[in-house]
Amino acid sequence: MTSMRRRLLVLVAAVLVLAGVGTGVVLHAADRADRANQPHAGYPTVSAGRLSLGQKSRVMFVNAAPGPHRTAVASVPSTDPDGSRTASSLKCARFYAAAGTGVCLQSNPGVLKQSNRALLLDADLRTKRTFPLAGTPSRARVSPSGRFVAWTVFVSGESYSSAFFSTRTSILDTRTMRLTPSLETFSVIKDGESYHASDINFWGVTFASDDDTFYATLNTADKTYLVRGSLSRRTVTTRVENVECPSLSPDGTRVAFKKRVLSRTDLWHEYVLDLRTLRETPLAERHSVDDQATWLDNRTVAYALPTSGNVKTTDLWSVPADGTGNPRLLIAGASSPAPL
Template sequence: MTPLRRRLLILLTAGLLLAGLATGVVLHAAARADRANQAQPGGPAVSTGKLTLDQKGRLTFLNAAAGPHRTAVASVPSTDTGGGRTASDVKCARFYAAAGTGVCLQSNPGVLKQSNRALLLDADLRTRRTFPLAGTPSRARVSPSGRFVAWTVFVSGESYASAFFSTRTSILDTRTMKLTPSLEKFSVVLDGKPYHASDINFWGVTFASDDDTFYATLNTANRTYLVRGSLSRRTVTTLLQNVECPSLSPDGTRVAFKKRVLSRTDLWREYVLDLGTLKETALAERHSVDDQATWLDNRTVAYALPADGKVGSSDLWTVRADGTGTPRRLIAGASSPAPL
């Protein structure tokens, strides 16, 4: 055998070995993914069934339990949240619904880049319109009437705990399909004076029942503010500092929010603010809550906390809104609650 043929044979053999190794890695990864998607023994019972957003007395959420229905929009009876859950075929990274209107934020990894989009859903979870997102899904809300939908994405950074992050918050009128791409186009009044800055970020919209007023977080100069906004006037006005991810109570009198309790740590506690007096009440939950809470009724709020020992999963917890009582786990393996 000539030296040239010997070198060619060595190169061919090495190529076959590398190809075999790559195939093995892919098959091993696929096997791990299959195991991860199998329902875990002792986990919640999840079945496919008819799920609509106009069913009264049910609580919708994203199923975070391991199995083929992971990240699917699911629901349980409000009076039996620990029972079997019904899952749809719609999967989301963030979800919310009200008055028969739903919004589903999806994040689909691709070969070259991640594809993010918002789906406007009707009561039967059918897609009415699709909107491309400028970044990674973060927050989603629907107004009580179902007319307006809001979503927030991370344009840079991946969490509110990041040293540097930028968000973009959009609002959609579902009647006219007019999209406000960014709240940063709204006029800002800070401490009673017009305010302009290049570092303004908004996130965590929550709507009042008048289809005009909304509340949100404004971030600028390393400070966060609760703002009250008007859709018709395209303005926002600051109300209070150190308020993030507000959620308006059904009666419109209070806002649940997360408050940074140590300035140099990523530690938040859940509070409720009386909008009439601006009095804050610390809730009984002592864990750090990095979520936009949801009011189940005028007395209780729900929020997601990381599930013990389950990477990437979360449980829904609930606590009284007056600062009394003890937190209790509402639904294991769940996030993004929305009472119907």
């Protein structure tokens, strides 16, 4: 056998080996991708698909189930929240939507520091505008009409139980694209008098249906208050003490909120406040809820709790808003619910 022929045979053999290895790598990768899309223990199937805020009788949320669609905005039928999920390509740390308008807060790690931004979304989850954020995403809301969007970020500290933290809450008028960078520019009326302090923080905006009234949490002098605000007058007025992360009911008569249990603890219980009588009703959930609840309808609120045995993942639970009944698991591996 000539040396040329031997070299040719060696080359052919090498090509065949490499081809086999390449095929194996491709098949292995395909197998891994296929298995990643299969249901994980305790979770339903998650499949890629197109989502729209115009879809009715569905609940959208941030998917926390393991796999390639983790943190993606997903959707399930409101009548079958345990069913298969459809996930979009949009990934968010916080999400909310109403009346064809959506908001997605993103946090992406960088070489020197993380990059945080808010995306204003249209009904097909396409980005209309992007706004830089001053800190880590915390809360997001859209008004019932879709005209106003609000978000809260941590400028310092990482949670509301931190000894030292600072927040910044912004409101965007999607009609004029006028951005109020911080609610701290609004005038504060506390106990009937004008109030000024250097330690004021706001978080957890929730909007009424009149495109003017909103509610939020005001923190100052180690106390929290429910405030009622006016966008047109650029004022907020204190209503009740020890109210955090309010969420206004669809009929505008009540606010679900988390109430701190015992001073200076990171334990919160979920309550509902009647805005006319200011009567508070404790809800049946006995776990500590560190979330801004969402009303699924006028009778039911939903909220996120850490998954048992996995503090890095949350599940969505629901409970009757009148204090009766028992909590029930709504969507496993999920956060930031937005009922359409």
